[in-house]
Amino acid sequence: MTRLGKRTLIGIIFVPILLFIYYLGGLTLQIFVSLLTILGVREFVIILKKKGINIHFIPVLVASLIINWFMYFFNFNNIIFLYIGFCILIISYDIFSNNINQASERAAYSMFILIYIPLLLEFIYLLRQLENGRFLLIFLVILVWITDTGAYFVGVKCGKHSNIFKSSKKKSVEGFIGGFVTAFIFTYIGAILIYQIWNFRFSWNDIFAYTVIVGIFGQVGDLMESILKRDFNIKDFSNLLSEHGGILDRFDSIMTSAPLLYCYFTIIR
Structure with missing residues (x-):
């Protein structure tokens, strides 16, 4: 099958599913956004690892999901304080790590991930709830x-x-x-x-x-x-x-x- 054929087939399969999830909204959409967050964080971490930067995957993933569900329950209110708290915790994680090499790179990419992936993706749910x-x-x-x-x-x-x-x-x-x-x-x-x-x-x-x-x-x-x-x-x-x-x-x-x-x-x- 050609590349265009594969793209078309995947589109035919997934577009109706996506639109149905967006149509339903509510908890179904929130779970879907959380799944996107998990997969997105995983993709980013794997690419970073190939570049030689090993960030702390589990803490970042857990923090990302907490951001998702915090916004689900409490909307956008006070998210900045939660984000700052997670940034401090993730940076502090290296205090107990045996590997302090690339600590600044890990911290920078971890903070970027927390904004770029869970925070931005969650607005899909927030927009649907208007x-x-x-x-x-x-x-x-x-x-x-x-x-x-x-x-x-x-x-x-x-x-x-x-x-x-x-x-x-x-x-x-x-x-x-x-x-x-x-x-x-x-x-x-x-x-x-x-x-x-x-x-x-x-x-x-x-x-x-x-x-x-x-x-x-x-x-x-x-x-x-x-x-x-x-x-x-x-x-x-x-x-x-x-x-x-x-x-x-x-x-x-x-x-x-x-x-x-x-x-x-x-x-x-």
């Missing part, structure tokens, strides 16, 4: 997929300026702009369809927010992931999803879009 969160989350996920596809095809057909984004030689300015335009077009079309079918209205401010967050910051999330992969000299974080890469490869845009969209609907709107 009023009309079912529409907000599913619309976001579909829009991210469509934007990524639009950016890819515009980049392939029209991409000429690929030296701007140093993090990824495959990303072109034309592809980035194509992704943004795709985000706007399908946000507008999606808003009309959602109103006609479910009588849920998106304002022009909502359409603008989705366009900017997905069309710009969603793609920035993908570029951020590319920076990490270039630093680690890898193509993907894992082959868990075959041609789609690993969990961190597939959820990079969601991990930057969901927190910003949550902030928009809870603070700005």
Whole structure:
């Protein structure tokens, strides 16, 4: 089977499952987010180990899951104090370790993991729990997929300026702009369809927010992931999803879009 065939088959199998989990929300979605956290932390730790940096996997994983479930029970309140506490504990862990080499690298990567993986992923659940969160989350996920596809095809057909984004030689300015335009077009079309079918209205401010967050910051999330992969000299974080890469490869845009969209609907709107 060709690479495109494998990607398509995996998409056909997993997309309906993902959308159903997002539709259900609640505890089912929270357990799913925790599973993503476990797999994401594992991917990151394995890559670090290949680079010669051995962080304390179990303490970081336990702290990550506690962050997940703390946000599940108490929302986003006081999470900064929990995070600071975990950072101190993880750094202090080396006091009792026989290996103090690379202590600063372990501490830095551990603190980064606690923000990048459990904290950002948990906003998938928090966004779903908002009023009309079912529409907000599913619309976001579909829009991210469509934007990524639009950016890819515009980049392939029209991409000429690929030296701007140093993090990824495959990303072109034309592809980035194509992704943004795709985000706007399908946000507008999606808003009309959602109103006609479910009588849920998106304002022009909502359409603008989705366009900017997905069309710009969603793609920035993908570029951020590319920076990490270039630093680690890898193509993907894992082959868990075959041609789609690993969990961190597939959820990079969601991990930057969901927190910003949550902030928009809870603070700005």
